Amino acid sequence: MIKLGIAENKRYFVNEGVPFFYLADTVWSAFTNISLEEWADYLDYRSSQGFNVLQINLLRQWDASGSDLDYEPFVRIEDGSYDFYSLNPDYFDRAETMVEMAVSKGFVPALVLLWCNYIPDTWAAKLRDEKKMPLEAVEPYVRYAADRFSKYHPIYIVSGDTDFPSERANEYYRTTLHVVKKHSPECLTTLHIQGRLADLPDEFINDPNLDFYMYQSGHNSQFQSKAYTLALDFYNKRVTRPVLNSEPCYEMMGYSRREYGRFGRADVRKAAWQSLLSGAGAGVTYGAHGIWSWHKKGKRFGVTGEGFDSPYEWQAALKFEGAWDYGFAKWLFQMYGLVDLQPWNIVLKNTEEIRVASTRGFEKIAIYVPVNTVLKLDADLREYDFTIIDLEYRRFAAASVAFQDNVTVIDMHNFEGDVIVIGVKDKN
Known part of the structure; x- marks a missing residue:
């Protein structure tokens, strides 16, 4: 089992003292949309390509594709909304089985604790009328998650796709970060933030409980230069931490804001390399349009949020060639010893x-x-x-x-x- 740490100079990851190149796939919807049989096939294929981290939303992904599966993390009440004080143990039993399967194949699970649609005042909260998680429900939920999953030495991604719009929203992330670090001090923590966002509130930059920086250059065709400009921004933060691009443009993802066009293999490869050589050399994350939402033929895919074109079916998306390019990047880093790169x-x-x-x-x-x-x-x-x-x-x-x-x-x-x-x- 991999137990990730941070290098002494705070620029890259280590596993048992050896540099570790973080190569993740985004499979946000795994726990609600993927059968155990599909999961086993997926893990075998991504393992063969050299991936070693899986970024997963611990709760239901708000913009996942439709699914015939019916797994919910919380008990539903009469109006269909969640009772955030009533966790569903069957859901977490199954999620733990999937994490155990992934760890046995050599993956580090990177689990998002609170995607921004669950938090009041965030950009996603404004697009959805669904009930938000009460602040008082955050600590018992996070403690439960830590008790369940920390034995697998996951990364805990405190936030998902968030801006930091208010003190009220920040209090959710502050609570989550401190609770999970208190109960799981050996597990690494980070924040997954909104696309193209360069700034973090000072309290999180200065918080010793935060272990590394994630940014996302995102899926807007007009701002692909963010792959390298944000890398430089985070590399030069006054508090040094490892940096990685946790969500560059996804392969075959439609351009955001419903613009016509899709990112191809060359686009996602370019985003990766420009990130890696501009200050985000701790690793990189790949995404395939159809894998992150786990899309199946005939199932809905909404345009809530940034509004993307339809995904490919997951079986086709799994075979996109760009994933091999990312595995090749990891191989080159290891073969040439490209550790602790500086722009x-x-x-x-x-x-x-x-x-x-x-x-x-x-x-x-x-x-x-x-x-x-x-x-x-x-x-x-x-x-x-x-x-x-x-x-x-x-x-x-x-x-x-x-x-x-x-x-x-x-x-x-x-x-x-x-x-x-x-x-x-x-x-x-």
């Missing part, structure tokens, strides 16, 4: 799309180049051996490199898609 602003080009990072001692350099070009770098890197890696077909090639007045020039490569350029300093 490095050395690109002499009129774009921020090309991202560069180095290891702490500059022994290794990683450069993401989304579109082929002659690459000029404001550093003399003649001590490095460079390899160009084609990310679409996963091919490797030698780089053609020249040096001019302390500028390193890497010539155009022969690949047609995006590449990673890896530089390793010659130890001789």
